[in-house]
Amino acid sequence: MKFTVVLKSILLGIPVGITVIDLVGYVARVDGISMQPALNPDLDQADYVFLNRWPVRSYQVQRGDIIALTSPKDPTLSIIKRVVGIQGDIVETIGYKNHIVRIPEGHCWVEGDHTGHSMDSNNFGPVSLGLITAKASCIVWPPSRWQFLNSSLPESRLPLNLSPSTSVLQSAIQYACNIIS
Amino acid sequence: MSKYLWRFASSAGFIIQCSCVAHCFFHYVGDLVLCSGPSMEPTIFSNDIILTEHVTPKLQQIQIGDIVISKCPYNPEQNICKRVKGLPGDKIHTNYGRTEIVPVGHVWLEGDNSTNSTDSRNYGAVPQGLIKSRAIYKIYPFMNISSLNR
Numbered sequence: 001m002k003f004t005v006v007l008k009s010i011l012l013g014i015p016v017g018i019t020v021i022d023l024v025g026y027v028a029r030v031d032g033i034s035m036q037p038a039l040n041p042d043l044d045q046a047d048y049v050f051l052n053r054w055p056v057r058s059y060q061v062q063r064g065d066i067i068a069l070t071s072p073k074d075p076t077l078s079i080i081k082r083v084v085g086i087q088g089d090i091v092e093t094i095g096y097k098n099h100i101v102r103i104p105e106g107h108c109w110v111e112g113d114h115t116g117h118s119m120d121s122n123n124f125g126p127v128s129l130g131l132i133t134a135k136a137s138c139i140v141w142p143p144s145r146w147q148f149l150n151s152s153l154p155e156s157r158l159p160l161n162l163s164p165s166t167s168v169l170q171s172a173i174q175y176a177c178n179i180i181s
Numbered sequence: 182m183s184k185y186l187w188r189f190a191s192s193a194g195f196i197i198q199c200s201c202v203a204h205c206f207f208h209y210v211g212d213l214v215l216c217s218g219p220s221m222e223p224t225i226f227s228n229d230i231i232l233t234e235h236v237t238p239k240l241q242q243i244q245i246g247d248i249v250i251s252k253c254p255y256n257p258e259q260n261i262c263k264r265v266k267g268l269p270g271d272k273i274h275t276n277y278g279r280t281e282i283v284p285v286g287h288v289w290l291e292g293d294n295s296t297n298s299t300d301s302r303n304y305g306a307v308p309q310g311l312i313k314s315r316a317i318y319k320i321y322p323f324m325n326i327s328s329l330n331r
Contacts, residue, residue, distance in 0.1 A: 012198055012202075015198070015201040015202045015204070015205045016197070016198060016201045018201070018204075018205050018209075019200075019201040019204045019205060022204065022208060023204075058258070059257045059258065069310075070308070070310030071286065071310070072286055072287070072308040072310065073284075073285050073286040074285070074286050075241060075286055075308070075309040075310040075312075076241065104255060105255045105256070106253070106254065106255035106256050106257060107254075107255070127308075128252070128254045128255070128257065128308060128311060129257045130252035130253070130254065130257035130310075130311045131308060131310045131311065132257075
């Protein structure tokens with residue numbers, strides 16, 4: 001009798017759990033060095049982050065957000081990167097086939113903080129917003145690393161259309177992009 | 182008073198449980214989709230309802246000839262219904278006699294109505310991560326219920 005009660009609550013609990021994971025968020029371990037130093041600064045101790053579904057429910061992301069997305073190269077893989085440019089931005093790339101890229105509608109440009117050691121948009125180009133699954137909002141483990149993850153973007157990686165020093169250059173690039181497209 | 186509260190709490194719990202089961206079913210097993218637009222004529226017309234399953238895309242078992250529902254690459258809130266014409270590594274003849282090789286992790290989608298369809302010929306190969314489900318049956322209008330299997 002007790003056994004069936006336990007079994008029944010497990011069977012009813014699984015769908016509730018899956019729904020919470022799908023709609024609210026879940027905790028995931030960060031693998032690899034691509035987001036150093038924001039995540040995994042010490043390789044011996046992996047960070048666990050809370051991936052929040054709620055902020056990306058309507059695919060609204062801001063520059064500087066750390067997001068989790070399905071890899072465009074391997075749909076079974078989930079990757080964690082920082083948003084550098086949103087649609088309409090003009091981004092100076094690091095080793096992509098074009099030196100300057102205008103982000104198309106419904107796409108964004110994502111990069112790992114650890115430049116050169118990250119499989120990111122410099123490798124596969126702008127990614128569709130539909131691939132975004134969650135926003136990393138805080139580090140939950142280990143306790144010494146408890147913190148919220150803020151949106152921040154180094155000055156050097158600001159898209160060209162926002163960077164103040166290049167406003168003349170930017171208008172020239174914008175003009176060139178308009179002609180091309 | 183506490184009796185009513187208890188009754189309210191237990192019925193609310195029941196409703197939450199039911200909606201969670203429904204969510205899991207529609208998210209992981211299958212659902213019904215109302216199609217609109219001419220891009221899949223003559224296979225699927227506007228306002229047809231199709232039955233889809235979500236298992237094949239989750240297991241990465243999509244094959245050439247499947248009709249899939251995918252998120253639109255440039256507007257994630259919109260869905261598109263197209264036929265898979267190419268898998269990674271396949272050579273595709275696009276407009277103007279160009280050929281393109283489908284990149285790793287992507288598929289090439291085209292509508293059956295090639296003269297009136299916005300598809301991979303316009304926006305390139307689509308990441309497999311955007312594919313939501315595979316169409317298996319057309320169930321409305323009832324006059325021509327038919328299988329959509331390859």
